[in-house]
Amino acid sequence: MTPFELAQPASLAEAIALLDPNDTAIRPIAGGTALMLMMKMGLYEPQKLISLRGIEPRYSEVAATADGGLRIGAVTPLRQLEMLPVVAERAPVIAHTMRRLSNVRVRNVARLGGHLAHGDPHLDLPPVLIALGATLAIAGPNGERTIAVEDLFQGYLETALAPDELIVEVNVPAAAAHTAYLKHTTRSADDWPALGIAVALDMQGDSVSGARVAIGAATDTPRRLTSVEAALQGEALSDAAINRAGEAAAAEAEVHSDARGSAAYKRELIRVFTGRTIRQATGREA
Numbered sequence: 067m068t069p070f071e072l073a074q075p076a077s078l079a080e081a082i083a084l085l086d087p088n089d090t091a092i093r094p095i096a097g098g099t100a101l102m103l104m105m106k107m108g109l110y111e112p113q114k115l116i117s118l119r120g121i122e123p124r125y126s127e128v129a130a131t132a133d134g135g136l137r138i139g140a141v142t143p144l145r146q147l148e149m150l151p152v153v154a155e156r157a158p159v160i161a162h163t164m165r166r167l168s169n170v171r172v173r174n175v176a177r178l179g180g181h182l183a184h185g186d187p188h189l190d191l192p193p194v195l196i197a198l199g200a201t202l203a204i205a206g207p208n209g210e211r212t213i214a215v216e217d218l219f220q221g222y223l224e225t226a227l228a229p230d231e232l233i234v235e236v237n238v239p240a241a242a243a244h245t246a247y248l249k250h251t252t253r254s255a256d257d258w259p260a261l262g263i264a265v266a267l268d269m270q271g272d273s274v275s276g277a278r279v280a281i282g283a284a285t286d287t288p289r290r291l292t293s294v295e296a297a298l299q300g301e302a303l304s305d306a307a308i309n310r311a312g313e314a315a316a317a318e319a320e321v322h323s324d325a326r327g328s329a330a331y332k333r334e335l336i337r338v339f340t341g342r343t344i345r346q347a348t349g350r351e352a
């Protein structure tokens with residue numbers, strides 16, 4: 067690993083001022099679990115890292131919002147999302163997802179902003195946050211802007227962030243009544259997923275009145291599956307309707323073969339796991 071300088075600013079404004087829009091050799095670092103591995107592999111050779119760990123405490127805090135949702139500071143460790151009662155109460159699917167997201171050593175160190183900014187399509191939280199309709203507050207030298215989590219991901223390890231912008235907050239609206247995330251791994255249970263599917267449903271009686279469905283890992287970026295959402299809207303959740311949703315997911319998702327399985331295998335996983343995730347969210351037997 068090539069030598070680098072480490073800056074430890076005490077405020078967000080100072081951190082942003084240390085970044086340079088024209089110099090990608092200066093990078094922010096949060097937990098360092100992804101960045102350090104990439105530096106060891108020689109994929110990144112930054113000359114200066116700007117640590118976000120010393121900026122104002124509010125960026126490491128989770129707060130309940132008046133609309134029933136959550137405001138999560140970008141420097142919050144993933145372990146907090148697993149342990150804090152307010153997360154389990156307001157967005158139980160996030161707390162549940164943590165249990166199989168890597169191991170506790172990684173979750174203790176990794177931060178939510180670093181997790182999202184890493185931009186790896188195999189990450190577990192992006193499809194969950196997309197299904198929940200979460201947005202990001204992004205700060206740069208000219209102030210703050212807000213984008214939907216689904217608009218962050220532009221390609222493999224590519225995001226919509228400029229080199230001098232930082233994710234500062236994740237805002238999760240009040241969660242739908244029925245939510246679930248299922249990941250399928252081809253190695254250990256807490257390994258990177260071959261497929262992740264997140265579902266957020268509202269029901270009126272037996273019929274679906276609102277549906278957001280998102281996929282990760284099997285596609286080149288995490289994204290919504292809008293044909294599945296359309297297939298579910300207004301439907302009573304019969305076995306036939308759930309099977310149709312699985313077929314729609316398998317038809318819509320563009321999948322590629324990789325070390326975790328062939329495209330045909332992943333397409334079959336998508337078909338099966340879409341139905342399972344809908345059943346899990348609504349308390350039906352899988």
Ligand SMILES: Cc1cc2nc3c(=O)[nH]c(=O)nc-3n(C[C@H](O)[C@H](O)[C@H](O)COP(=O)(O)OP(=O)(O)OC[C@H]3O[C@@H](n4cnc5c(N)ncnc54)[C@H](O)[C@@H]3O)c2cc1C
Nearest residue numbers: 096097098099100101168177179180181183189190233257
């Ligand atoms: C052994 C191992 C197993 C893993 N298994 C899984 C798994 O099963 N599922 C899963 O989802 N993930 C898994 N991960 C990935 C893990 O979730 C990420 O490494 C972690 O979330 C990254 O967070 P970090 O704070 O360490 O980011 P860092 O490594 O600090 O940063 C990652 C990237 O984000 C940038 N950055 C950091 N913070 C910000 C910010 N606020 N704004 C803008 N840019 C920023 C950095 O410059 C860098 O490009 C695994 C990682 C390891 C090491």
